[in-house]
Amino acid sequence: MAKRAVSNPLALAVLACLWERPMYPYEMTTTMRERGKEDSIRLNFGSLYSVIKSLEKHGFIEVAQTEREGNRPERVVYAITDTGRLEAESWLRELIEVPVKEYPAIETGLSLLPMLPPQTAAALLEGRRDRLDADLAGRRELHEQVSGLPELFMVESHYRMAVMEAERTFIADLASRIRDRSIGGYTSWEQLHRLLSDGVGMEELIGRIADGDFGQEAADLYR
Secondary structure, three states: OOOOOOOOHHHHHHHHHHHHOOEOHHHHHHHHHHOOHHHOOOOOHHHHHHHHHHHHHOOOEEEEEEEOOOOOOOEEEEEEOHHHHHHHHHHHHHHHHOOOOOOOHHHHHHHOHHHOOHHHHHHHHHHHHHHHHHHHHHHHHHHHHOOOOOHHHHHHHHHHHHHHHHHHHHHHHHHHHHHOOOOOOHHHHHHHHHHHHOOOOHHHHHHHHHOOOOHHHHHHHOO
């Protein structure tokens, strides 16, 4: 993906707000929250001001006017520039079209799963499955409440649900195969943690695995 002068996804959300009309910062925040964008874009007021200043510095937005109501502090209204419109469209096209490698926390956890005893891992995965079920139920209820809203304005939520449902299916199946010991490598995984619980040191165990004492299955765990 192209290196952006301003790369925080919140910056694209700001550009999207100003693509509609000029706004002042608090209005941008309110608009994003009212539309549920916090679910897909990390939003906080402190970061917003930093992003706005960076967008202004690079010529993507500009001060349109300042407003004052009574004794309240002066409000700065920002507008998108022609350069900002081009940047926003280019950035959005890239996000939609080009897959990128992301690093979700669950993938990190799964990559290190052998550190945990098998049945502990299964219990934790089942806990995650239950949390996903609860989250999915809440989202389905929300979708029912806004059923009159055109699908276009809920597409990111539908995407999130599809991803969660796929994860839930994978996690539940993985937990089940650990429980019934059918996952490949289970025997060596169980033996490894049994020896650790008996007081055998990890350094000694890895040495024994390297020497082939546990067979190829165990060696594959620590390739």
